[in-house]
Amino acid sequence: MSGLAWIAVDWGTSHLRVWLMADDGSVLDRKECDQGMGRLTAADYERVLLEQVGAALPESGQVPVIVCGMAGSRQGWCEAPYASTPCEAPSLAQATQVATADARLDVRILPGIKQERPADVMRGEETQIAGFLAQEPDFDGVLCLPGTHNKWVHISAREVVSFRTFMTGELFALIGGQSVLRxxxxxxGWDDAAFLDAVSQGMSHPAALGCDLFALRAESLLQGLSPATARARLSGQLIGMELTASRPYWLGQDVVVLGESGIAGAYMKALDAQGAMPRSVSAADITLRGLTAAFETLKETK
Incomplete structure (x- = not known):
């Protein structure tokens, strides 16, 4: 591909996203497939990557491939050791270089971040943080990164000071898909009022979660509770319980939620109801911005 300077890769558990990049930072092409870490062995990664980008590679010479996410996990392509908090979002200088059979690939996997006490880890989110800090380098506060495993991250002086992860999204999926509540x-469908009432309930009485959840089933059988309202209440109860535990992160802090719709919008509404005054920042291509920031450090060394 004429003008190809480098390749950005976000390799998650379930999906692979690839951007073919020009030297000026423009995107020449984007590719996405379902060949995430969860479906691969270490021997599969180079083949899958070449299926996505092989036609764009030059006949000779090396193309930098900068990778973040689960490709660097213990079950991934090659384990990239974690950086330890407090730390800046890991740079390319800390990346793990991967040997490849195709000499045209210069693959480097960015590390995640670990926290010893309380024990916590992230892979991929650190690159989102780098993308956010590329546009707000002076930010001092807390980032909320909504997702299957929601993260609250304290940022100060461009460093990740501490963070906590909540399995709220995964619990929602498990309870909604495998329990009697399915x-x-x-x-x-959604019910904003029911969601906010449930957030309040989850914060006020987190110990009653098991009872409150079964009440959703009972109300649907006895009182015609609508499926949309039940869904909103389940989400609200789980997020409310999370907000109680994460209060030290968001109370009185400058809070930024990465994302503007979907689950990010739900966190915005829940935080607003608690007087937290969060603001949202678009998460579109924020991972690519973080990968680009890493590539810029490679250019500086040449």
Missing amino acids: HSLGED
Whole structure:
């Protein structure tokens, strides 16, 4: 591909995203597939990557490939050791170089970040943080990164000071898809008022979660609780319980939620209801911005 300078890769558990990049930072092409870490062995990664980018590679010479995410996990392509908090978002100088059979690939996997006490880890989110700090380098506060495993990250002086991870999204999926509540929840639809009431309930009485969840089933059977309302209440109860535990991160802090819709919007509404006054920042291509920041450090060394 004429003008190809480097390749950015976000290799998650379930998906692979690839950007073919020009030297001026423009995107020549984007590719995405479902060949995430969860479906691969270490021997599969180079083949899968070449299936996505092989046609764009030059006949000779090396193309830098900068990778973040689960490709660097113990079960991934090659384990990239964690950086330890407090630390800046890991740079390319800390990346792990991967040997490849195709000499045209110069693959480097960025490390994640670990926290010893309380024990916590992230892979991929550190690159989102780098992308955010590329546009707000003076930020001092807390980032909320909504997702299957929601993260609260304290940032100060461009460093990740501490962070906590909550399995709220995964719990929602497990309870909604495998428990008795699967018969009472809708796949879509929403009830804002019910969601905010449930957030308040989850914060006020987190120990009653098991009882409150079964009440959703009972109300659907006895009182015609709508599937959309049940879905909103399940989400609200789980997020409310999370907000209680994460209060030291968001109370009185400058809080930024990465994302503007979907689950990010739900966190915005829940935080607003607690008087936290969060602001949202678009998460579109924020991982690419973080990977680009890493590539810039490679250019500086040449």
